[in-house]
Amino acid sequence: MKFKWAWVWIILGIVYFFLPLVATINFSLKAERGRYSFRAYQIVLQDPQFISSFTLSIQIALLTIVFSLLLIVPTVYWAHLRLPQVRPILEFIAFLPFVLPAVVLVFGLIRIYSGPPFALFNRAWGTNLIMVGAYMALALPYMYRSVDTGLRAIDVRTLTEAAQSLGASWPVILWRVIFPNLRTALLSGAFLTFAIVIGEYTIAAFLGRFTFGPYLALLVRNRAYEPAALSILSFAITWSIMGLIQWLTYRAPGSTQVAAGPR
Amino acid sequence: MPFLEIEHLHKQFGTLNAVADFNLQMHKGEFVSLLGSSGCGKTTALRMIAGFEAPTGGIIRLNGRDVSRVPANRRHIGMVFQSYALFPNMNVADNIGFGLKIKGQPAAAIQAKVHELLALIQLPDKGRSYPYQLSGGQQQRVALARALAIEPQVLLLDEPLSALDAKTRVELRQEIRDIQKKLNMTTIYVTHDQEEAMSLSDRVVVMNKGVIEQIGTPFAIYNYPKTAFTASFVGQLNVLPVTVTDGAAGECRFYDQPLKLKEAFAAANQSTATIALRPEELRLGQQDGHNHLTGIVENNTFLGAIIRLRLRVEQTTLLADLFNERQMVIPRDGETITINFPPHACWILDNQLN
Amino acid sequence: MATESIPTVYTPQFPSWRHRLARLTPWLGVVPFFLFALAFLLGPASYLLVGSLRDLQGNFTLDNYRNLNQPLVKGAYILSIQISAITALGGGLFGFLLAYAVTIGGLPRFVRSGLLTFSGVASNFAGVPLAFAFIATLGRIGLLTTWLKLIGLDIYDRGFTLYSFAGLSLTYMYFQFPLMVLIITPALEGLKREWREAAENLGASSWQYWWYVALPVLLPSILGTMILLFANAFGAHATAFALTGGTYNLVTILIGAQMRGDVLRDPGLGYALAMGMVLIMTVSITGYTLLQRRAERWLKR
Numbered sequence: 001m002k003f004k005w006a007w008v009w010i011i012l013g014i015v016y017f018f019l020p021l022v023a024t025i026n027f028s029l030k031a032e033r034g035r036y037s038f039r040a041y042q043i044v045l046q047d048p049q050f051i052s053s054f055t056l057s058i059q060i061a062l063l064t065i066v067f068s069l070l071l072i073v074p075t076v077y078w079a080h081l082r083l084p085q086v087r088p089i090l091e092f093i094a095f096l097p098f099v100l101p102a103v104v105l106v107f108g109l110i111r112i113y114s115g116p117p118f119a120l121f122n123r124a125w126g127t128n129l130i131m132v133g134a135y136m137a138l139a140l141p142y143m144y145r146s147v148d149t150g151l152r153a154i155d156v157r158t159l160t161e162a163a164q165s166l167g168a169s170w171p172v173i174l175w176r177v178i179f180p181n182l183r184t185a186l187l188s189g190a191f192l193t194f195a196i197v198i199g200e201y202t203i204a205a206f207l208g209r210f211t212f213g214p215y216l217a218l219l220v221r222n223r224a225y226e227p228a229a230l231s232i233l234s235f236a237i238t239w240s241i242m243g244l245i246q247w248l249t250y251r252a253p254g255s256t257q258v259a260a261g262p263r
Numbered sequence: 264m265p266f267l268e269i270e271h272l273h274k275q276f277g278t279l280n281a282v283a284d285f286n287l288q289m290h291k292g293e294f295v296s297l298l299g300s301s302g303c304g305k306t307t308a309l310r311m312i313a314g315f316e317a318p319t320g321g322i323i324r325l326n327g328r329d330v331s332r333v334p335a336n337r338r339h340i341g342m343v344f345q346s347y348a349l350f351p352n353m354n355v356a357d358n359i360g361f362g363l364k365i366k367g368q369p370a371a372a373i374q375a376k377v378h379e380l381l382a383l384i385q386l387p388d389k390g391r392s393y394p395y396q397l398s399g400g401q402q403q404r405v406a407l408a409r410a411l412a413i414e415p416q417v418l419l420l421d422e423p424l425s426a427l428d429a430k431t432r433v434e435l436r437q438e439i440r441d442i443q444k445k446l447n448m449t450t451i452y453v454t455h456d457q458e459e460a461m462s463l464s465d466r467v468v469v470m471n472k473g474v475i476e477q478i479g480t481p482f483a484i485y486n487y488p489k490t491a492f493t494a495s496f497v498g499q500l501n502v503l504p505v506t507v508t509d510g511a512a513g514e515c516r517f518y519d520q521p522l523k524l525k526e527a528f529a530a531a532n533q534s535t536a537t538i539a540l541r542p543e544e545l546r547l548g549q550q551d552g553h554n555h556l557t558g559i560v561e562n563n564t565f566l567g568a569i570i571r572l573r574l575r576v577e578q579t580t581l582l583a584d585l586f587n588e589r590q591m592v593i594p595r596d597g598e599t600i601t602i603n604f605p606p607h608a609c610w611i612l613d614n615q616l617n
Numbered sequence: 618m619a620t621e622s623i624p625t626v627y628t629p630q631f632p633s634w635r636h637r638l639a640r641l642t643p644w645l646g647v648v649p650f651f652l653f654a655l656a657f658l659l660g661p662a663s664y665l666l667v668g669s670l671r672d673l674q675g676n677f678t679l680d681n682y683r684n685l686n687q688p689l690v691k692g693a694y695i696l697s698i699q700i701s702a703i704t705a706l707g708g709g710l711f712g713f714l715l716a717y718a719v720t721i722g723g724l725p726r727f728v729r730s731g732l733l734t735f736s737g738v739a740s741n742f743a744g745v746p747l748a749f750a751f752i753a754t755l756g757r758i759g760l761l762t763t764w765l766k767l768i769g770l771d772i773y774d775r776g777f778t779l780y781s782f783a784g785l786s787l788t789y790m791y792f793q794f795p796l797m798v799l800i801i802t803p804a805l806e807g808l809k810r811e812w813r814e815a816a817e818n819l820g821a822s823s824w825q826y827w828w829y830v831a832l833p834v835l836l837p838s839i840l841g842t843m844i845l846l847f848a849n850a851f852g853a854h855a856t857a858f859a860l861t862g863g864t865y866n867l868v869t870i871l872i873g874a875q876m877r878g879d880v881l882r883d884p885g886l887g888y889a890l891a892m893g894m895v896l897i898m899t900v901s902i903t904g905y906t907l908l909q910r911r912a913e914r915w916l917k918r
Contacts, residue, residue: 006722009714010732013794017735020750020791023760027753071653078646086647093654095906099898100662101852103869104891107876108661111668133657140658201744201855206876216745217859220752228753231746235738242737263743263792263853315814335817342818348811351915352833361829362819395914406815413819 028228040225053215061197064135094144139193150185266291272321292447296460299470341410349394356390362413380408400431501540525607544608545583553603669888681889697868704789705846712797720805736795748859804838841908848901
């Protein structure tokens with residue numbers, strides 16, 4: 001058989017991709033001297049700090065998803081239906097998070113909202129509000145693109161007019177006609193948002209909220225085996241979310257989600 | 264001596280015979296179409312001539328020289344693709360000049376040639392345009408010019424018009440033929456559109472399931488089809504199952520209506536046979552010396568120059584294309600009418616149609 | 618005209634305020650979104666911009682931008698640009714080779730879908746966990762480090778450390794090359810077979826086809842994606858911070874330090890530092906968008 005360079009690159013890619021994983025798994029299993037065990041996982045999963053930080057991250061992620069959907073779906077739907085001239089502006093805004101790295105975004109947010117007249121950081125709900133808003137901003141490009149392509153794929157105007165001509169009210173149109181047709185787009189957008197928020201470090205750390213990201217960073221500095229276990233856990237989360245998205249968008253080939261989470 | 268000779272060309276994909284025993288001789292400047300439905304092997308045959316597919320067997324001789332093992336980029340055969348395949352990164356002039364640039368010709372010579380070709384395809388001002396700025400028809404003209412620029416020995420066109428709308432198709436088709444005649448370019452044209460093949464070609468090659476059914480002039484293919492496939496693929500055809508009453512006298516029976524053919528045929532009396540008849544040979548009414556059939560009008564379609572009747576005779580439906588005349592009385596649906604046709608209009612098919 | 622004689626029943630002299638309002642109501646639907654954008658994107662950005670243009674007394678000045686020209690800040694920019702450029706080039710090249718291997722390289726179909734899945738995961742796997750995975754691999758007692766030691770190559774003795782330019786670059790590459798794979802694979806698949814055949818037909822060799830057709834067609838996509846990778850690395854903070862604990866002087870790390878404790882001892886300079894970053898990001902993202910648009914325009918139809 002003819003020698004193919006292609007295989008060389010692929011094998012190199014596989015090594016590059018899997019070696020850090022193997023190393024981390026290997027590390028995570030060596031908490032007990034001289035033998036492989038799940039000790040590190042046990043310790044970490046029972047750590048009250050892990051439980052509280054991970055729960056907080058999940059809560060924040062869910063809030064971000066809910067508010068993102070509530071904000072973006074009606075807006076984009078409305079723009080498609082009644083205000084096509086506003087779509088370029090929306091697109092421009094949805095592009096802004098790309099030029100505002102997380103660290104710059106949080107810089108600006110802290111400077112605005114820490115002082116009067118807002119002074120939001122004095123209370124936990126204020127900080128949480130800023131945090132959810134910041135994550136909504138981070139996830140905006142992906143959520144927007146999901147919803148926009150979803151709406152573009154179905155002919156919103158015709159669908160809405162057809163529903164209206166059959167006597168449907170606005171809530172019925174949204175809930176029974178538009179939403180079901182957008183389900184895949186919304187779900188993949190939501191999962192992507194989850195993936196971005198769940199392990200985010202920069203914004204959480206500077207806002208002083210002890211979520212999963214800062215917790216893991218703390219462990220990395222102070223412990224050896226436990227962060228390995230958590231890294232594997234977080235890799236598993238990323239993997240399952242990407243798997244879910246791929247499974248969801250299976251019927252729409254070529255729609256591989258290109259995302260760039262927090263670096 | 265023929266300019267292009269193809270002998271026993273054969274291509275096998277796994278167990279599938281894509282092209283089997285393809286033989287064709289063309290003289291310089293001839294325009295030949297390969298006609299058939301999709302998957303009949305016409306494109307595979309063309310791609311073997313171009314050098315994109317290696318033949319399983321057979322010889323392609325160009326100007327006396329065997330080229331069947333010569334790589335595509337040294338065959339000097341021009342090709343026009345269905346999807347235009349213009350290079351999107353180059354403007355029209357660069358596309359047309361590409362082959363000459365590869366040959367290492369001086370810039371001035373390339374420019375002159377491009378200029379000449381742009382005039383030929385009637386797009387003199389489009390040299391600086393990019394493919395995405397052109398319509399489909401314009402893109403295909405540029406593709407044609409690009410193929411002609413290298414002054415190929417043979418020009419191959421692979422369904423060049425099927426991506427275009429009906430009007431452009433007819434215009435461009437005529438233009439291709441004019442240019443081909445002007446340059447005396449030996450041309451092979453692949454199409455599934457019989458009208459295209461008939462109107463353009465000096466000769467038509469009808470293909471079916473990888474095999475050549477018939478090679479002939481459009482006139483011969485239409486009026487003297489050798490096989491049932493050719494007869495039915497090219498134009499409309501009525502097929503009448505008949506019982507032979509006297510083969511030597513050319514007489515037979517369609518249900519209980521007698522028919523007479525011009526030529527005698529060798530078949531035993533009372534055996535069954537199939538007769539073919541073009542719809543446009545049928546006329547309304549009686550005429551001495553002609554065959555007559557009586558049936559019920561199922562419906563009629565007004566097509567402008569032609570009125571197409573569907574006529575039911577027992578269990579068989581016949582098509583009759585009548586020329587439109589202003590004083591004509593069109594038979595009503597359900598009416599029983601008689602039609603006639605001359606004995607020389609119908610012929611016995613040698614094998615059964617499926 | 619006949620209609621002139623018909624008395625007009627109702628002629629509004631001016632568009633009434635009701636009419637004006639009716640024309641504005643559709644805009645109400647997008648108000649919440651604009652409020653959000655104002656609060657969480659435009660607001661913070663403008664605050665930084667305004668801050669960067671003011672001195673301590675609140676007067677307009679460009680001094681903050683002039684003051685960027687000092688060793689600490691300049692060093693941070695240079696380092697950030699270097700690491701982003703190197704990983705964009707390296708990740709871009711490696712990603713391209715991988716994408717080439719699975720599209721034109723003639724590998725079985727499952728390799729392609731496998732690579733795309735892995736790339737989807739890896740491009741999203743960054744930040745703290747990624748940093749730790751590389752500590753476990755190439756840290757002082759990492760798996761690869763110990764393996765290499767077994768075959769007699771002590772990379773730390775030879776001057777390598779994960780907490781350096783090389784180490785950070787290797788780590789960044791992990792989220793860089795998959796992004797290239799994801800974006801460039803469709804572009805490679807967009808190369809039509811007919812282009813190659815047409816080129817061959819006109820006498821071009823395989824090499825000439827690549828030089829004159831395939832590469833120029835791909836160039837906008839390749840360049841654009843590499844610019845995107847540049848921006849991708851330039852904005853990275855968590856990975857570098859987790860890996861080096863804030864000792865490595867990148868722009869993002871410096872901004873973080875300024876936020877925590879005014880290390881520059883000049884708030885205005887901090888804002889200018891952030892705005893410089895936004896400027897570089899804007900230029901790269903715009904470049905990416907323009908090039909991508911050009912690529913799409915070519916491939917249309």
